[in-house]
Amino acid sequence: MNSQGTNSVHSTLDDTGLTLDPSEGTDAPTNGRSKNETDAPLPKISARERGLLCLAVFTYCLILGNFSLMKHAHLMTTVFDMGIFDQSVWLVSRGYPPYLTTRGMGAFADHFTPILYLLAPFYWIWSSPRTLLLIQTVALGIGAFPVYSLARKRLNSRQLAGAFAIGYLAFPAMHWINLFDFHPDIFSTPLLLYTFYYLRERRWYGFFASVGLLLMTKETLGLAVALVGVYLFFTTNRRVGAVTITLGLAACVVALETLKYFNHGQSSAYISLYGTYGLTSGAIAAYLFKHPVKVLQSLWTEDNRTYLIGLFAPISYLCMLAPDVLLLGVPTLMANLLSNRASMHTIYYQYNAALIPFVFVAGIEGTKGLLDLIKYFFPKQASMGRRGVGAILAIGILTGSCQGPFWQRENSPLSAEATVTSRDVQPLLDLVPATASVSAQSAIAAQLSERRRIYMFPNPFQPMCWGNSVQALDQQEGRDIHIYPRRQLEANIDRADIDYVVLGPVNTSHFPLNEEEYSLIVRALLSNRHYGVIKVQSSAILLQRGAGYAEGRRLLQAEGTTFLSALAPPLPNKQGTSTERMEQ
Numbered sequence: 001m002n003s004q005g006t007n008s009v010h011s012t013l014d015d016t017g018l019t020l021d022p023s024e025g026t027d028a029p030t031n032g033r034s035k036n037e038t039d040a041p042l043p044k045i046s047a048r049e050r051g052l053l054c055l056a057v058f059t060y061c062l063i064l065g066n067f068s069l070m071k072h073a074h075l076m077t078t079v080f081d082m083g084i085f086d087q088s089v090w091l092v093s094r095g096y097p098p099y100l101t102t103r104g105m106g107a108f109a110d111h112f113t114p115i116l117y118l119l120a121p122f123y124w125i126w127s128s129p130r131t132l133l134l135i136q137t138v139a140l141g142i143g144a145f146p147v148y149s150l151a152r153k154r155l156n157s158r159q160l161a162g163a164f165a166i167g168y169l170a171f172p173a174m175h176w177i178n179l180f181d182f183h184p185d186i187f188s189t190p191l192l193l194y195t196f197y198y199l200r201e202r203r204w205y206g207f208f209a210s211v212g213l214l215l216m217t218k219e220t221l222g223l224a225v226a227l228v229g230v231y232l233f234f235t236t237n238r239r240v241g242a243v244t245i246t247l248g249l250a251a252c253v254v255a256l257e258t259l260k261y262f263n264h265g266q267s268s269a270y271i272s273l274y275g276t277y278g279l280t281s282g283a284i285a286a287y288l289f290k291h292p293v294k295v296l297q298s299l300w301t302e303d304n305r306t307y308l309i310g311l312f313a314p315i316s317y318l319c320m321l322a323p324d325v326l327l328l329g330v331p332t333l334m335a336n337l338l339s340n341r342a343s344m345h346t347i348y349y350q351y352n353a354a355l356i357p358f359v360f361v362a363g364i365e366g367t368k369g370l371l372d373l374i375k376y377f378f379p380k381q382a383s384m385g386r387r388g389v390g391a392i393l394a395i396g397i398l399t400g401s402c403q404g405p406f407w408q409r410e411n412s413p414l415s416a417e418a419t420v421t422s423r424d425v426q427p428l429l430d431l432v433p434a435t436a437s438v439s440a441q442s443a444i445a446a447q448l449s450e451r452r453r454i455y456m457f458p459n460p461f462q463p464m465c466w467g468n469s470v471q472a473l474d475q476q477e478g479r480d481i482h483i484y485p486r487r488q489l490e491a492n493i494d495r496a497d498i499d500y501v502v503l504g505p506v507n508t509s510h511f512p513l514n515e516e517e518y519s520l521i522v523r524a525l526l527s528n529r530h531y532g533v534i535k536v537q538s539s540a541i542l543l544q545r546g547a548g549y550a551e552g553r554r555l556l557q558a559e560g561t562t563f564l565s566a567l568a569p570p571l572p573n574k575q576g577t578s579t580e581r582m583e584q
Contacts, residue, residue, distance in 0.1 A: 042156055045149070049158065053148055053165060057141045060169045064178045065137040067405075069130055071179060073421050075443040075508045077129065079456040080465070080476065081350075082181035083442075083449035086129040088116050090450040093123035101453050102445070104466035109262035112219035112255035113184045127450060132182040140178050143190035143357075144168050146197035151364045153200065160367065160390055167315055167397040168360055172404035173347035179405050181446075183350035187217045192224070192357035199232060204240060211244065215251040219259060220335070222252030224354055227328045263468045272470040273339045299337050303345045307337070310347035311359060314400025316392045319359050321366030329358030341477060347403065367393070420505045420538055422447055428537035432500050440502040442511045444540065448502070457503065458513070458521045461492045465512055475512050483517050489524040493531070497545075501531060504540035506566040519568035526556070536560045 071077055079102050088107045091098045098107035098116075107113065122131050147168045152161035168174070177186055191214040198207035211228075214221050226248030233241025259268045271281065276298070278284040288295050312319055319326050332354050336344040344351045367389060374385035401407075422429075429447060432438060437453035438445070445456050458464055462484055465475045474480040484492070503522060510518040525531060525543070532547030536559040543552070556564070 042152060042158065045152070052162075053144065056165065056169055057144050060141045060144070061137050064141070064175065065134050068133040068137060068179055072129060072133060072446070073423070075420060075422060075425075075447070075505070077181050077446045078442040078509050078511055079445045079449070080181075080442070080511065081183055082129055082132075083446040083454065083456070084110075085116070085132060085182050085184065086446070086449040087451075087454060088113075089119050089123055089132065090127060091452070092117055093120035093127065096452060101455055101459075102449060104459070104463070104472070105468050106262045108258055109268075109468055111184075112258050113217065115184050115187060115213065115216040118216075129182070129446065129449070136182050136186050137178055139187055139190055140174055141169070143193045146190070146193040147360055147364075150193075150197055150200060150361065151367075154364050154368045155371065157386065160386070160393070163390055163393050163397070164315075164360065164364060164367075167363075167393065168356075170397055170401050170404070171314055171356065171360075172400055172402075173311060173314075173352045174356055175404045175406070176348040177350050177353055180349055183353070184217055185350040185353040188214060188221055188224075188354040189356050191217065192228075192354065193360070195225075195228060196357065196361045199228070199236065202236070207240075211247065215247070215255075218354075219252070219255035220332070221354060222248045222250075222255060223331055224248070224328070225251065227331065231325070231328055266468060269468045269470050269473055272473060273341050273344075275470075276340060277338065295338075301345075303342070304337050307345045307347065310403055311352065311355065314396055314403070315359065315363040316396030318366040318370070318393065318396075319362035321369050322362040322364075325365050326358055326362040329355050329362075332358075341473075420507065424538035425505060425540045428502070428535045428540055428542045431535055431542060432502070436499040437497065438500045438502065439496075439498045441504065441508065443508040444502045444504075453498075455498070457501065457510075458518075460498065461489060461496055461525070462521055478512055478514070481512065481517060483520055486524060489521065490528060493525055493528045496530075499545055501525060501543040502540065503543075504538075504563050504566075506539040506562060516568045519570075522567060523570060533560070536563070539563050539566070 072082070077083075084100060084102045087100055087102050088098055091100075091107075099105075100107055100110070103110055107116065119132070119135065122135065125131075144165045148161050148165040151164040152158060155161060174189070177183070177189075191210050195207060195210040195214065198204070198210060211225055214225060226245050229241045229244030229246075229248055231241075232244055256268075260266065267280075271279070271284075274284050277287040277295075336351050336355075339345070343349045370389060371382075371386060374389075375382040378385060425444070425447075429444075432448060434451060436451070437455075438448055438451065439455040439457045439459060439461070440448055441457050445454055448454055456465070459466060464481070465472050471480050483489070503525075513521070526533075529549040531543040531545055532549045532552030533541055533556045534544045534547050534552065535542040536555060539560075539562040541556065541560055541563055
């Protein structure tokens with residue numbers, strides 16, 4: 001069909017009667033970017049293309065999935081957040097109310113994540129944290145399909161589409177997310193990509209299905225949906241855009257009110273992450289409006305600059321050439337940049353899951369605009385310009401991949417420190433009944449989280465990262481930690497109805513405590529006659545309430561020397577005598 005013919009075509013929404021903007025898919029300019037008028041459109045995706053893309057996705061899933069399972073097997077997943085979400089899905093799959101003893105609050109008091117209910121059937125087949133790790137890997141991997149399709153259609157090039165798909169699968173921020181425990185946030189990555197894909201294809205049933213699932217992922221994603229609706233309103237279809245805006249804003253209200261309801265009328269403590277600017281969302285917005293210079297100064301830090309480079313450099317900053325798309329992710333980006341939580345200013349955590357789609361869609365659109373400019377000003381060198389842009393993208397992908405986890409041995413199951421695996425301590429874990437209440441060190445608790453009462457040590461003897469409070473959030477960052485006096489600790493241990501306590505092994509995380517704080521509480525527990533050591537395995541120990549204290553002491557002294565030697569030396573009290581009582 002020639003250009004005159006295509007300009008007369010009016011696309012109609014399937015079975016709804018909604019008339020759409022006729023410029024999409026024609027030679028009419030779209031957002032200032034002229035369509036390539038001489039290149040013939042590519043035919044439909046061939047079986048060979050699909051096969052190669054599926055092979056790339058399968059390779060990603062094989063490598064990242066295996067690495068995720070290795071981390072879990074080497075006790076490198078923790079309660080925050082593997083144990084939290086494993087317990088959440090397990091409780092839902094068994095029909096229990098989703099109150100999380102791993103967090104000290106209900107699942108819907110922490111985050112609005114009804115998508116967890118869709119994961120519950122998988123636990124009927126295989127109830128294990130490994131199920132979530134594999135689902136997470138596959139979900140992130142399949143995002144390559146909409147990336148390839150979007151790039152292929154917009155750039156009219158198999159090679160550039162393949163480069164963007166490979167760039168997505170090699171994106172370092174996504175690798176870090178994939179390998180950090182499990183988070184439902186990750187579903188926003190493929191769902192937002194499919195949202196843009198269906199928007200471009202004008203397949204509105206798929207579009208709203210993706211939006212619906214997206215809104216079940218986290219309370220903040222309603223705003224992202226509303227902004228996509230704004231983009232849709234001004235570029236494609238006003239009516240569908242208005243519906244999307246309304247849906248996104250309504251979902252925001254529902255999600256925030258749900259959090260408030262499950263927090264007994266209190267707002268979520270996560271607002272305290274922006275306490276520098278105000279104590280309520282209104283006060284924060286007012287501060288940002290009234291003090292733009294101070295806000296810019298707080299944004300322009302070395303950490304934030306490094307963070308932005310980590311996000312944009314792996315696709316050679318091409319996303320910055322399409323600000324109209326990239327701006328849709330600005331609220332999410334600003335939430336990260338303005339937060340007082342250091343982990344939100346890096347590429348290593350789940351906070352970037354909803355940003356990755358905007359980076360790639362903007363990168364595709366930016367590349368489209370750049371190619372159109374080259375063709376307009378240098379029509380004879382258009383082919384060479386296309387190859388040059390591809391080379392620039394390839395350089396970004398290759399150099400950016402150096403920021404990924406496979407180039408760093410730290411916190412890797414391949415590191416020299418990763419000497420203990422779950423198999424080493426499994427004989428000890430097998431002694432813990434499935435219905436028993438347990439308090440366990442963070443790394444061990446992630447192996448035992450499929451039960452109604454599982455606590456991250458030192459909970460419940462000493463509340464830590466517990467409930468909806470500013471202090472709980474600060475403690476996750478290692479701040480505002482105050483260990484109870486010895487007598488109060490002993491009284492709490494006396495009253496506790498915890499059946500088993502699992503500690504160790506050496507060299508595993510005792511988050512959020514430092515070595516001295518952890519050792520202080522452990523010594524108080526070991527000196528309490530209500531608990532006796534019943535098993536020592538690979539420098540890990542298992543205590544049972546009501547077990548023989550004297551027998552446990554002898555077992556610990558005979559087989560637990562590695563565990564005891566790893567504890568920090570006992571601190572002297574005010575009289576200058578040791579607080580240690582194990583050896584008395």
